[in-house]
Amino acid sequence: MFAxxxxxxxxxxxxxxLDRRMLISSHAGNISTRHGxxxxxxxxxxxxxxxxxxxxxxxxxxxxxxxxxxxxxxxGVHQAIYNATSHLAVVHCHPPHVxxxxxxxxxxxxxxxxxxxxxxxxxxxxxxxxxxxxESAIYVPPVxxxxxxxxxxxxxxxxxxxxxxxxxxxxxxxEEVATIRYLTLLxxxxxxxxxxxxxxxxxx
Amino acid sequence: xxxxxxxxxxxxxxxxTVTREEISEELAEQYLGGTGLGVALLCTExxxxxxxxxPENEVIIATGPLNGTRVPTSGRFSLVTKSxxxxxxxxxxxxGFWGVWFKTCGFDALVINGxxxxxCYIAIEDQxxxxxxxxxCWGMDVxxxxxxxxxxxxxxxxxxxxxxxxxxxxKIASIMNDRHRAFGRGGVGAVIGSKxxxxxxxxxxxxxxxxxxxxxLKAFVKTAVDKIIQAPITGRSMPNFGTAGLVxxxxxxxxxxxxxxxxxxxDLANQISGEAIRKQLLVESEACFNCPIGCGRLTKTETMNxxxxxxxxxxxxxxxxxxxxxxxxxNANYECNRxxxxxxxxxxxxxxxxxxxxxxxxxxxxxxxxxxxIIPLLRQIASRxxxxxxxxxxxxxxxxxxxxxxxxxxxxxxxxxxxxxxGAQGQGLAxxxxxxxxxxxxxxxxxxxxxxxxKKIDRFGVAGKADILVRLQNGTRVTDSLVTCKFAEYSxxxxxxxRFLTAVTGxxxxxxxxxxxxxxxxxxxxxxxxxxxxxxxxDTLPERFMxxxxxxxxxxxxxxxxxxxxxQYYEVRGWDEMGVPTDQTLEKLSLRRLA
Numbered sequence: 001m002f003a004x005x006x007x008x009x010x011x012x013x014x015x016x017x018l019d020r021r022m023l024i025s026s027h028a029g030n031i032s033t034r035h036g037x038x039x040x041x042x043x044x045x046x047x048x049x050x051x052x053x054x055x056x057x058x059x060x061x062x063x064x065x066x067x068x069x070x071x072x073x074x075x076g077v078h079q080a081i082y083n084a085t086s087h088l089a090v091v092h093c094h095p096p097h098v099x100x101x102x103x104x105x106x107x108x109x110x111x112x113x114x115x116x117x118x119x120x121x122x123x124x125x126x127x128x129x130x131x132x133x134x135e136s137a138i139y140v141p142p143v144x145x146x147x148x149x150x151x152x153x154x155x156x157x158x159x160x161x162x163x164x165x166x167x168x169x170x171x172x173x174x175e176e177v178a179t180i181r182y183l184t185l186l187x188x189x190x191x192x193x194x195x196x197x198x199x200x201x202x203x204x
Numbered sequence: 205x206x207x208x209x210x211x212x213x214x215x216x217x218x219x220x221t222v223t224r225e226e227i228s229e230e231l232a233e234q235y236l237g238g239t240g241l242g243v244a245l246l247c248t249e250x251x252x253x254x255x256x257x258x259p260e261n262e263v264i265i266a267t268g269p270l271n272g273t274r275v276p277t278s279g280r281f282s283l284v285t286k287s288x289x290x291x292x293x294x295x296x297x298x299x300g301f302w303g304v305w306f307k308t309c310g311f312d313a314l315v316i317n318g319x320x321x322x323x324c325y326i327a328i329e330d331q332x333x334x335x336x337x338x339x340x341c342w343g344m345d346v347x348x349x350x351x352x353x354x355x356x357x358x359x360x361x362x363x364x365x366x367x368x369x370x371x372x373x374x375k376i377a378s379i380m381n382d383r384h385r386a387f388g389r390g391g392v393g394a395v396i397g398s399k400x401x402x403x404x405x406x407x408x409x410x411x412x413x414x415x416x417x418x419x420x421l422k423a424f425v426k427t428a429v430d431k432i433i434q435a436p437i438t439g440r441s442m443p444n445f446g447t448a449g450l451v452x453x454x455x456x457x458x459x460x461x462x463x464x465x466x467x468x469x470x471d472l473a474n475q476i477s478g479e480a481i482r483k484q485l486l487v488e489s490e491a492c493f494n495c496p497i498g499c500g501r502l503t504k505t506e507t508m509n510x511x512x513x514x515x516x517x518x519x520x521x522x523x524x525x526x527x528x529x530x531x532x533x534x535n536a537n538y539e540c541n542r543x544x545x546x547x548x549x550x551x552x553x554x555x556x557x558x559x560x561x562x563x564x565x566x567x568x569x570x571x572x573x574x575x576x577x578i579i580p581l582l583r584q585i586a587s588r589x590x591x592x593x594x595x596x597x598x599x600x601x602x603x604x605x606x607x608x609x610x611x612x613x614x615x616x617x618x619x620x621x622x623x624x625x626x627g628a629q630g631q632g633l634a635x636x637x638x639x640x641x642x643x644x645x646x647x648x649x650x651x652x653x654x655x656x657x658x659k660k661i662d663r664f665g666v667a668g669k670a671d672i673l674v675r676l677q678n679g680t681r682v683t684d685s686l687v688t689c690k691f692a693e694y695s696x697x698x699x700x701x702x703r704f705l706t707a708v709t710g711x712x713x714x715x716x717x718x719x720x721x722x723x724x725x726x727x728x729x730x731x732x733x734x735x736x737x738x739x740x741x742x743d744t745l746p747e748r749f750m751x752x753x754x755x756x757x758x759x760x761x762x763x764x765x766x767x768x769x770x771x772q773y774y775e776v777r778g779w780d781e782m783g784v785p786t787d788q789t790l791e792k793l794s795l796r797r798l799a
Binding site: 004006007033034035036037084085086088117120145146147148161162163165166169203204 | 420423424427430431434652658659660661662665666667668670671672675678698699702703714715716717719772775776
């Protein structure tokens, strides 16, 4: 039921990074990787910043098994993402500036050069009960088919990648994009160079 | 679906006829074009057990929906056939301009079967395909053939042809394109030669395809070109050093094979590096159609000139044979191109002959470091004379004749490229499971394990490698079906490709949709190979990689844990323990009726 040491070590490493960068509160967020027809996912209630070997749980990609007793609350979203996309790793976290902007914008467009180069745009999806798996499993996967990051309004983001490190990278880029956008908007001054205009990100 | 002409031309060389056929919407949607289209046609059209060098074998040349558009690196095209070297289904890919010009003639694919009663070539121009006499150029090398056919067809003609190696049915013969580019691997030149077909000549036509959303395409292309130009590999390394820029990097990590894979690094590697080529040989850089990378190198030595050598060639004809004299290596590369021989297979096969001599197994008269003997051997291979006649069969058949197949560095009888899997576990699995035998272009794990693209992973680790490889393999099928260049994917990913395809075709494709298409093509290739008698036992590596660790260097002490990786791989693929796709997998991919 528990992950082999090589996989646990990667979960522990990325979990600590998410915690140190304050992309989660102490017991929030979850991360997973896909391996064929099974996935490894964080145990419910475990702290991402302090994962123990027993905190990374193996479960099926589709089949329901008893691991659901202890695996992450949002296991269903992770399963749905893997079934609908080619991602092999998923990071779910609550980056404050992304979530803040999601309250006032329908999608968060990168205006900085780095963000424009990498993710360009973070689509925002919205539904009545954003915390939990059922609606997220419906709304999140279709967006991740074509974007590395999606934000669930007033809740947090899901980022996908080939590896856990890549998914983590997209999560950090998303927060950086949102922070720069937020701070720039806060000045109330006109933007002199908007990187998003170059690539017409409205159609991306 | 836009982006295609929905037309293929069938050339029957038995009957000397050319007919036009429609490509159905369903076929285009499920297989896109290029390799995917070729695989779908070959699998349904040639019977099991066909002799690859017999008239029943087909050669399919195809472009895809992105070819000839403003999409960067969209100048490539694909060839699909059954290989005489491996006996597997085999697709090859080439660049330059031939494919784009072919598409402007109003066709997406050319399907050739039968055997001409006398030497011939195929001339293609706007909406027209003609079979012509090639008696005058039969026997000529690639340069002379190209010159001759341009004199016949006009200066604006592009020539795809074989040299003496293809005519003499050498199993490692290539088809050369524009003199120096190649459908290099698998002995595809011998397939063309077996049909008495010397060349295919194309002149630019006037037929355009419809682009559904040109404005969006323009915007997506802009972001892609920005990335390609700015990324270090595509923006700086390749334009400056070509693919040979890899030599010093791969050597530093200890997976640069030396002396028929008996070592993984050499202090002499820098002598044949991309830096050395730039300093000593480079005349100018060259790019394919609409390519912002420009990795091609026009070069000259003290006595010869031509293109390259590419990374794989400089290694195979150099380090793998213990040769580090750049002049000798470059000249051997030019000679391969002139004779129409695959540089990788030629070098590795000669290295095998060197090791058999070293071990006293066969008196081949050639030793590691004998750089002056390479070109004479290449000429013997092309003309099938003396030792060359044995080497013309490739390393596996050659070594097997001396009861020593373990010294043939190949998978499914095709010689391996320049990355020793003892320094990159995932690449070992990629070699073992490649549908066309030993190849780095059917899943380039070195990209992640060494170059860190898109993200670095532990090169000696096993966990998760199968999942990553399956994604990469599926991706290669998509790239070769669109048809674009794999090098662009050091900078852009399937998120860009899906948007390009959507804008061109008018049909909505996500990155996930492309993965499914790639998976379908990969599985169909697998079904073909299973039909031809391949099984799990063929998904393997030379014994050396699994039992003999390097004694020193950065990759010392490691062997490939292939069986563990293979079990993971089959599970991820949805295949049974013998490597056969399950019913569920076939159903998911709409392949059940073809199983």
